[in-house]
Amino acid sequence: MSSITDPRQARPALRLSEGTSALATQPLPARVQIATRQLFKSYQKGSFGIPVLQGIDLEIYEGEFLAIVGSSGCGKSTLLHLLGTLDRPDAGEVHFDGHRIDNLPSASRDILRNKHFGMIFQFYHLLPELTALENVLAPALIAESTLGYWFRRGEHRRRAAELLELVGVSHRMKHKPRELSGGEMQRAAIARALLNKPRVLLADEPTGNLDRSTGKQIMKILGELNQQEKLTIVMVTHDPWIAEQADRTVKLVEGRIQGA
Amino acid sequence: MYKLLLCWRYLRTRYIALVCIVSVMLGVATMIVVNSVMAGFTHEMQARINGMLGDLIFESRSMDGVLDADAHMQKIKGIAGDSIIGMSPTVHVPGLMYIDINDQLLTRQITMVGIDEATYSSVSAFGDYLQHPKNREQLTFSLREGGYDTFDHQLPDQSEQQPRTQMEQAGWWYRKQKAMLKKQRQLITASPSTESEHKNPFGVPATDEGEGRDFDMATEQHVGIVMGIGVCGYRTADGSDHFVALPGDDVRVSFPAATLPPKAINEHYTITDFYESKMSEYDSSFVFVPLRALQKSRGMIDPTSGVGKFTSIQIKLAPGANAESVRDALQNAFPAQFYMVSTWRDKQGPLLAAVNMETAVLNVLLFMIIAVAGFGIFAIFLMIVVEKTRDIGILKSLGASGSGVMGIFLGYGLSLGIVGSGVGLLLGLSFVANINEIADLLGRITGQPVFDPSVYYFYKIPTIVAPFTVTWICVGAVLIAVLASVFPALRAANLHPVRALRYE
Numbered sequence: 001m002s003s004i005t006d007p008r009q010a011r012p013a014l015r016l017s018e019g020t021s022a023l024a025t026q027p028l029p030a031r032v033q034i035a036t037r038q039l040f041k042s043y044q045k046g047s048f049g050i051p052v053l054q055g056i057d058l059e060i061y062e063g064e065f066l067a068i069v070g071s072s073g074c075g076k077s078t079l080l081h082l083l084g085t086l087d088r089p090d091a092g093e094v095h096f097d098g099h100r101i102d103n104l105p106s107a108s109r110d111i112l113r114n115k116h117f118g119m120i121f122q123f124y125h126l127l128p129e130l131t132a133l134e135n136v137l138a139p140a141l142i143a144e145s146t147l148g149y150w151f152r153r154g155e156h157r158r159r160a161a162e163l164l165e166l167v168g169v170s171h172r173m174k175h176k177p178r179e180l181s182g183g184e185m186q187r188a189a190i191a192r193a194l195l196n197k198p199r200v201l202l203a204d205e206p207t208g209n210l211d212r213s214t215g216k217q218i219m220k221i222l223g224e225l226n227q228q229e230k231l232t233i234v235m236v237t238h239d240p241w242i243a244e245q246a247d248r249t250v251k252l253v254e255g256r257i258q259g260a
Numbered sequence: 261m262y263k264l265l266l267c268w269r270y271l272r273t274r275y276i277a278l279v280c281i282v283s284v285m286l287g288v289a290t291m292i293v294v295n296s297v298m299a300g301f302t303h304e305m306q307a308r309i310n311g312m313l314g315d316l317i318f319e320s321r322s323m324d325g326v327l328d329a330d331a332h333m334q335k336i337k338g339i340a341g342d343s344i345i346g347m348s349p350t351v352h353v354p355g356l357m358y359i360d361i362n363d364q365l366l367t368r369q370i371t372m373v374g375i376d377e378a379t380y381s382s383v384s385a386f387g388d389y390l391q392h393p394k395n396r397e398q399l400t401f402s403l404r405e406g407g408y409d410t411f412d413h414q415l416p417d418q419s420e421q422q423p424r425t426q427m428e429q430a431g432w433w434y435r436k437q438k439a440m441l442k443k444q445r446q447l448i449t450a451s452p453s454t455e456s457e458h459k460n461p462f463g464v465p466a467t468d469e470g471e472g473r474d475f476d477m478a479t480e481q482h483v484g485i486v487m488g489i490g491v492c493g494y495r496t497a498d499g500s501d502h503f504v505a506l507p508g509d510d511v512r513v514s515f516p517a518a519t520l521p522p523k524a525i526n527e528h529y530t531i532t533d534f535y536e537s538k539m540s541e542y543d544s545s546f547v548f549v550p551l552r553a554l555q556k557s558r559g560m561i562d563p564t565s566g567v568g569k570f571t572s573i574q575i576k577l578a579p580g581a582n583a584e585s586v587r588d589a590l591q592n593a594f595p596a597q598f599y600m601v602s603t604w605r606d607k608q609g610p611l612l613a614a615v616n617m618e619t620a621v622l623n624v625l626l627f628m629i630i631a632v633a634g635f636g637i638f639a640i641f642l643m644i645v646v647e648k649t650r651d652i653g654i655l656k657s658l659g660a661s662g663s664g665v666m667g668i669f670l671g672y673g674l675s676l677g678i679v680g681s682g683v684g685l686l687l688g689l690s691f692v693a694n695i696n697e698i699a700d701l702l703g704r705i706t707g708q709p710v711f712d713p714s715v716y717y718f719y720k721i722p723t724i725v726a727p728f729t730v731t732w733i734c735v736g737a738v739l740i741a742v743l744a745s746v747f748p749a750l751r752a753a754n755l756h757p758v759r760a761l762r763y764e
C-alpha cells in the first residue's frame with residue numbers, strides 16, 4: 001500500500017500545448033481539479049442530431065468522491081468520456097488542474113489517459129488475450145518503449161502484483177479474463193486503472209454488472225482508495241444505493257446537472 | 261511493447277492467421293521450385309548449345325562453301341586475334357542416312373558435319389560428349405577395340421542409371437561377329453544377284469571405289485562417323501536406352517555434292533562412336549565425319565592447290581571476351597552477302613527467348629498466387645480488426661496512440677509474411693533438393709512418369725537455386741503481406757475510442 005504515494009509528488013509536470021498557457025497563468029481555485037464549462041454533446045442520428053448533454057457545468061474537487069446519477073440513457077457515460085478525453089464535446093470546455101484539455105492534440109490526450117486518469121467500466125473491458133497480470137501491466141506496456149519496459153519490467157511486475165494484492169485477486173494473476181468472475185475482473189480492472197498512479201479515477205457504473213455483495217466489495221475498495229490515497233473518484237451510476245457511498249452526488253437530468 | 265505482446269498473442273490464438281501463413285508459404289515455395297527448375301533447364305540447355313556451337317559461328321552463306329579456311333582464319337585472327345583462343349573449320353551438309361537393321365532399312369534425315377579432328381575439340385565441347393573414354397581424350401575416327409561406356413559418364417551417380425548393356429559389345433569384336441554372320445548368310449543364299457540388291461537397295465549407283473570386292477568387313481572399316489545418340493538410339497519410359505546400330509556397324513549416307521551439275525553422293529561410313537550432348541535437337545540429327553573425307557566426297561577440294569572448301573568456322577573466345585563486339589567486328593570485315601557471323605545465342609535466339617518468356621510468364625502467374633494470399637490476409641485482417649474493435653477501444657482508453665494500434669496490425673502482417681515466406685523458403689528449397697525423388701514418387705503413385713527420360717535427354721530434373729531470385733521472392737511475399745495489412749491497420753488506428761468501447 002505504501003507504494004501508492006501521493007500522486008502529485010510522484011508525477012512530472014503535465015506537458016500541454018501552447019494554446020493553453022494563457023489559462024495556466026490564471027489557475028482556477030486550487031481545490032477544483034476538473035471543471036466543465038457549458039458542455040454540449042449530441043449524437044448524429046441520420047440527418048438530425050439527438051442532444052445528449054446540453055450545457056453541463058460541473059466542478060470536481062481534488063480528493064473527493066463524486067457520484068453522478070441519472071436514469072439510463074441520460075448521458076452519464078457520454079459525460080464521463082468527455083471528462084476522460086475519450087471524446088470531444090460539440091461545445092464547451094473541460095479543464096484539468098486549470099488547463100483546458102478538451103482541445104488538446106491526440107498525442108497529449110493519450111498521455112493524459114495513460115498517466116493521469118484511470119478508467120473502469122461496467123463491462124470491465126479487460127483484454128481477453130492477456131492474463132490478469134498482463135492486463136494490469138497494460139498501461140505500463142503502453143507508456144514504455146520496448147527497451148524501456150524491458151529494463152524496468154521487474155519494477156512494473158512488482159507494482160502490478162502489489163496492486164492485484166491490494167484489490168484481492170493476487171491468486172488469479174495468471175488467469176485469463178474468461179476464467180475470472182465478474183467481481184474478480186472488476187478488481188483487476190481497478191488494479192489496471194491504478195498502475196500508472198493516476199490522480200483521478202473515472203468509474204462508469206463499476207457495479208452495474210455485479211450482484212449486490214460483490215458490488216459492495218468493489219465500493220469498499222473505491223472508498224478506501226479515496227480515503228487513504230486521496231484519489232479523486234468520479235463515479236457514474238443509476239443506482240441510488242451505490243451513489244450513497246460517495247461524498248457528494250449530482251443528478252443528471254435532461255442533459256443538465258440538476259440544481260446547478 | 262504492447263504491440264509485440266498483442267501481436268504475438270493474436271498470432272497464437274487466431275488459427276485463421278495460419279491460413280494466411282499457409283497461402284504465403286505455398287506461393288513462395290512454388291515460385292522457388294519453378295524458378296529453380298526453369299533456371300536449371302535454361303542453364304543446362306545453354307551450356308549444351310554453347311558447348312556444341314562454340315562461341316561464335318562464321319558461316320558462308322552458300323551450302324557449297326568457300327575456299328581456303330586457313331586464309332579466312334588468318335584474316336579473322338588479324339581482326340580479333342586477342343579475344344580468340346580457338347578456331348576450327350567445318351562443312352555442314354544435310355543428308356539422308358540409311359541404317360540397315362536385319363535387312364530392313366531405317367532412313368533418317370541428318371545433318372553431316374565434317375570436322376577437323378585436330379582442332380575441333382578446341383572450339384566445342386563435342387569431345388566431352390563422346391562415349392569412349394579414349395575418344396574423349398583425343399578424338400579419332402577409327403573404331404576402338406571395345407570399352408565403350410555403358411553408363412552415362414556425364415552423370416555423377418551410376419547407381420541410379422539403367423546400364424546401356426548393348427554398348428558392352430560395341431567395337432571391333434562386334435564388327436567381326438557381324439562380318440561372320442554376313443558371310444554365312446551369303447554362303448547360304450549363294451546368289452550374287454541378291455547380294456548386289458542388298459548392297460544397293462535404293463537404286464543409287466554406288467560411287468565408292470569398288471570396296472565391295474576386296475573390302476574385308478572383319479578387319480577393315482570405312483571412314484569413321486560419330487553419330488548423335490538419338491540418331492540410332494531411343495530411350496524408353498523406364499529410362500533405358502536401346503540402339504538400332506552400334507559402333508562397329510556400317511551406315512550409308514546420301515548427300516549432295518558441291519559441284520555442278522548437282523548430283524547425290526552415296527557413301528559408306530563405319531560408326532566409331534556416339535555423342536550425347538543431351539540437346540535432343542542435336543543428338544537426333546547431327547552426325548560427324550572427318551572434314552577432309554567429306555570435302556573429298558563432295559568435291560570441295562581444288563584439284564590444283566589441294567585446298568578445301570569450308571561452310572563455317574567455329575570460334576572459341578577467350579573467357580570474358582565480348583561475343584557481340586567480336587561478331588560485329590568480323591561481320592564488318594567480311595561482305596555480308598557471302599558471310600554471316602553469329603553468336604551461339606543468335607543461333608538459338610528464338611529458343612532462348614521463348615524460354616525466357618516462359619519463365620517470365622510463369623513468374624507473373626505464380627506471383628498472382630502470392631497476391632491472392634495478400635487478399636486473403638487483407639480480408640482476414642479486416643475481420644480480426646472488426647472482431648477486436650472493443651479491444652482497440654480499451655487500448656485507446658488506456659492511452660495507446662493510433663499509430664501504436666496500427667503497429668500491432670502491421671507487425672502482425674509482417675510476422676505472417678516473414679513466417680510464411682520463411683517456411684515457404686524451407687519448403688521450396690527442400691522440394692528442389694529432393695525434386696527427383698518426389699517426381700519418382702509421384703510417378704509411382706499416378707502410374708504416369710512425371711519426368712519422362714525418353715522425352716528429355718536428362719535422367720534427372722536439373723535445378724539451380726539462384727540466391728538473388730530466392731531473396732527477391734521472399735522480400736516480395738513479405739512486402740505483399742505488409743501491404744495487405746496496411747488498410748486494416750489504418751482502419752484500426754482510426755477507430756473512434758468511444759464507438760469502439762460501446763461496440764458489442
Ligand SMILES: Nc1ncnc2c1ncn2[C@@H]1O[C@H](COP(=O)(O)OP(=O)(O)O)[C@@H](O)[C@H]1O
Binds near residue numbers: 072
Ligand atoms: N454513437 C451513438 N450514436 C447515437 N446515439 C448515441 C450514441 N452513443 C450514445 N447514444 C445515445 O446517447 C444517449 C446517452 O448515452 P449514454 O451516455 O451511454 O447514457 P448512459 O450512460 O447514461 O446510460 C443515449 O440515448 C444513447 O442512445
Ligand SMILES: [Mg+2]
Binds near residue numbers: 077
Ligand atoms: Mg452508460
